[in-house]
Amino acid sequence: MTADVLVVGASAGGLAVAEGLRRHGFTGTITLLEREREPPYDRPPLSKQVLDGRWPPERAQLRTGAELDALGADLRLGAEAAALDVPGHRLTLRDGTVLGYRTLVLATGLHARRLPGRPPVAGAYTLRSLGDSARLRAGLLAARRVVVVGAGVLGCEIAATARGLGREVTVVEPAAHPLLGLLGPALGAELAALHTEHGVRLLTDTPATGLTGEAGRVTGVRTASGAVLPADAVVVAVGGRPATDWLAGSGLTLDDGVVCDDRCRAAPDVYAVGDVARFGAGPGTRGVRLENRTNATEQGLYVAAELLGAARGPYRPVPYVWTDQFGTRIQVHGTVPAGAAVRIAEGSLRERKFVAHAVTGGRLVGVVGWNSPGRLRTARALLTAVAPAPAPPSTTATTPTTTLTGDP
Ligand SMILES: Cc1cc2nc3c(=O)[nH]c(=O)nc-3n(C[C@H](O)[C@H](O)[C@H](O)COP(=O)(O)OP(=O)(O)OC[C@H]3O[C@@H](n4cnc5c(N)ncnc54)[C@H](O)[C@@H]3O)c2cc1C
Known part of the structure; x- marks a missing residue:
């Protein structure tokens, strides 16, 4: 069997490709392969509404059965891609089935990354899938003391959820602030304060080196100083690793993701989208890989358009990440690079309701909203507008600002 478009991975990115194709009027055959047996579901609620019990797991599904039927795609659940022959346009599933394709999209x-060299033990969790979320929820409900390793988006959200469930929560993080890469030091310190006020014990500058256990059950987390933080449940939230193992030997360039050009093309008739795609690679640049929900959809829709000759130019998104912690919604458009000047452009830190601008070399590179979704509606346009040429945004000239850090 040969599909006109074969998509591997039926989550946010893969589904967007199929839907984008149909939206553009594509009438060819689409096959969607998904390793899991669940119909396509969304991941952001897994550390929030599903983990804290506000939502039943099925509410995380991305589409109803009727919507999936209407897509007119051959959705194969429990179908894991195991090997790829790029010149032969053939893909082999784990069960030995061979599928042909005209165009392949990797999604x-x-x-989830684990701590190096430590086998999984009972009471130790990672979070990536719906099943992980259910196991972690059961583990949190049964635990008194929880240690979260890593204060990135996922670690901070899990800590907030666990605290909301009434657990004693300690977070260990090697960097000086939580969410440092996303928020920079000044806003990272604000987030640290939010967690501390809610009773989280936040240990920054504290690398975790491994788990301790007894009789196959986790008992704690060992830190670089040799201290052991006792725990009944440990959540390892130290980032993700692109799911490309099965592509080794395929001839595709793999470098912390599937390496693609600025049109998300990895090889003739092979594209990649979402968390796995490192796009925009070329002479002198390794390209960029984004791990956020909005990019998965936007990149999927872009590739659908590109396949049909309808894309307007290269893929150049403005990154956007949101996170919810202790009832606070934090939204980041663009980036807050190390050393950027961060100023409050609207609202105030005191009220914990503000919009902050990150400026580097006189150019607006990031806009952060803190409990200010309404105020942030125009932020992306502002960044898109300034992206091609370095120019100071007009709002900084007219709005009183508070500088938090760095030189503009
Ligand atoms: C718990 C959690 C919370 C998050 N919260 C936020 C948030 O608040 N805000 C935000 O912006 N982002 C958030 N994210 C990130 C966001 O969910 C991801 O960026 C997004 O899911 C990426 O979509 P994707 O389709 O590229 O990859 P994925 O969602 O990872 O989907 C890839 C799919 O491919 C399948 N697959 C893998 N290998 C194979 C194979 N060999 N054969 C067949 N199928 C395969 C997988 O089973 C999976 O279903 C969160 C992520 C997690 C895990």
Whole structure:
């Protein structure tokens, strides 16, 4: 069997490709392969509404059965891609089935990283899938003391959820602030304060080196100083690793993701989207890989358009990440690079309701909203507008600002 378009991975990115194709009037055959047996579901609620019990797991499904039927795609659940022959336009599933394709789109996302050299033990969790979320919820409900390793988006959200469930929560993080890469030091310190006020014990500058256990059950987390933080449940939230193991030997360039050009093309008739795609690679640049929900959809829709000759130019998104912690919604458009000047452009830190601008070399590179979704509606346009040429945004000239850090 040969599909006109074969998509590997039926989550946010893969589904967007199929839907984008149909939206553009594509009438060819689409096959969607998904390793999991669940119909396509969304991941952001897994650390929030599903983990804290506000939503039943099925509410995380991305589409109803009727919507999936209407897509007119051959959705194969429990179908894991195991090998790829790029010149032969053939893909082999784990069960030995061989599928042909005219165009292939890789949307396989990430695997959760683990601490090096430590086998999984009972009471130790990672979070990537719906099943992980259910196991973690059961583990949190049964635990008194929880240690979260890593204060990135996922670690901070899990800490907030666990605290909301009434657990004693400690977070260990090697960097000086939580969410440092996303928020920079000044806003990272604000987030640290939010967690501390809610009773989280936040240990920054504290690398975790491994787990301790007894009789196959986790008992704690060992830190670089040799201290052991006792725990009944440990959540390892130290990032993800692109799900590309099965592509080794395929001839595709793999470098912390599937390497693609600025049109998301990895090889003739092979594209990649979402968390797994490192796009925009070329002479002198390794390209960029984004791990956020909005990019998965936007990149999927872009590739659908590109396949039909309807894309307007190269793929150049403005990154956007949101996170919810302790009832606070934090939204980041663009980036807050190390050393950027961060100023409050609207609202105030005191009220914990503000919009902050990150400026580097006189250019607006990031806009952060803190409990200010309404105020942020125009932020992306502002960044898109300034992206091609370095120019100071007009709002900084007219709005009183508070500088938090760095030189503009
Ligand atoms: C718990 C959690 C919370 C998050 N919260 C936020 C948030 O608040 N805000 C935000 O912006 N982003 C958030 N994210 C990130 C966001 O969910 C991801 O960026 C998004 O899911 C990426 O979509 P994707 O389709 O590229 O990859 P994925 O969602 O990872 O989907 C890839 C799919 O491919 C399948 N697959 C993998 N290998 C194979 C194979 N060999 N054969 C067949 N199928 C395969 C997988 O089973 C999976 O279903 C969160 C992520 C997680 C895990």
